[in-house]
Amino acid sequence: LPLIARDLVSGGPLTYGILLGCFGLGAIGGALMNARVRERLTTETIARLAFTGFAVSASVSAVSSSALLTGAVLLIAGASWVMALSLFNTTVQLSTPRWVVARALSLYQTTTFGGIAAGSWIWGTTADTHGAEAALLASAVVMIAGAALGLRFKLPELQSLNVDPLNRFSEPDLPLDLKPRSGPIVVLIDYEIAEDDIPEFLEAMTERRRIRIRDGAGQWALMRDLENPTIWTETYHVPTWVEYVRHNQRRTHADAANGEKLRLLHSGAEPPRVHRMIERQTIVPHEYERFKRQADIH
Structure with missing residues (x-):
């Protein structure tokens, strides 16, 4: 100026x-x-x-x-x-x-x-x-x-847009005594999708991936069962159990339409099945002893 x-x-x-x-x-x-x-x-x-x-x-x-x-x-x-x-x-x-x-x-x-x-x-x-x-x-x-x-x-x-929390998630009761920092947690969700609905399902899953990653999920992937091609599995990781709870609490009203669409595309008699798993690393004995010595040194 x-x-x-x-x-x-x-x-x-x-x-x-x-x-x-x-x-x-x-x-x-x-x-x-x-x-x-x-x-x-x-x-x-x-x-x-x-x-x-x-x-x-x-x-x-x-x-x-x-x-x-x-x-x-x-x-x-x-x-x-x-x-x-x-x-x-x-x-x-x-x-x-x-x-x-x-x-x-x-x-x-x-x-x-x-x-x-x-x-x-x-x-x-x-x-x-x-x-x-x-x-x-x-x-x-x-x-x-x-x-x-x-x-x-x-x-x-x-x-x-309604980005207020959806507040539909209830923390499941687990037989394992998990601590807030227990993890990593792996989540798998099984969908049964008819052949004609696959293009619409993949489009909805593209949006689902964006929502998952935005809310803190990592290593998101979508897999198809080779022996039963109607089964599709969504999988992702979160670092700890408390992060998994927070991940679900972050879902908004604007995200609800995506979840409803996936449920409508699911053709199974039961709702999509959710598997919540915790990763466990296996170490052979001689590696465990070496790992322990290194930990004692540090």
């Missing part, structure tokens, strides 16, 4: 202050309009308009020699900037399960401010090499590309 004020509109410190004030007024206006705009437009539409509005503002600022015109389009830039950032912040919060929302927000904030730092260096270098006008036009092209990216990767509609 200082380069715009000095080089493109031939102004001084006062011009810079006025242009910065226009950007700030636009940001205030965008914040005031935010709630009303969200009532009328979808999340993805708002994001695309914000990207496009900022791109238009950058393009006009690049070719304008009038401080009045540049100040006017900076109002649009300020509104677009604050609406996009607040929208992304809200989307991250409301589309993330409650148990991991703090970590998701920290990653989002790190990425955002890291992007601002990287963008400042990239466009500053471009302006230094090719001039402020070229840097603004190039950044406008990138912002239009960002808006177009939404055609392929859309932001989730917040009203369609």
Whole structure:
């Protein structure tokens, strides 16, 4: 903005202050309009308009020699900037399960401010090499590309997501006296799937894999019985028993549809059978003695 004020509109410190004030007024206006705009437009539409509005503002600022015109389009830039950032912040919060929302927000904030730092260096270098006008036009092209990216990767509609805990899991009674840190735990779930339902089952299992890994499972795999091809087994690992309990408690209302779909695809007379197992390592005697000596040394 200082380069715009000095080089493109031939102004001084006062011009810079006025242009910065226009950007700030636009940001205030965008914040005031935010709630009303969200009532009328979808999340993805708002994001695309914000990207496009900022791109238009950058393009006009690049070719304008009038401080009045540049100040006017900076109002649009300020509104677009604050609406996009607040929208992304809200989307991250409301589309993330409650148990991991703090970590998701920290990653989002790190990425955002890291992007601002990287963008400042990239466009500053471009302006230094090719001039402020070229840097603004190039950044406008990138912002239009960002808006177009939404055609392929859309932001989730917040009203369609319920990421509150499902709270359907009850810890099973076990004959073994497991401690919270007992493990590793291996879980196997057997499904009986008709041949015609296999494509739909595999699609549902792709979503199930994402949910499992998000909730802390490892070594997820889907296997098919060679001797009885209608039997499919989902398997995954968790480090300890308490992690297995937490894994199940992390399931959300939005995940429930996936579980219901898999139960409907299961064609067995009984519900899918769940096997909960604990891994045990076997060590031959001479290896055990060596292992014990090494442990005594350490």
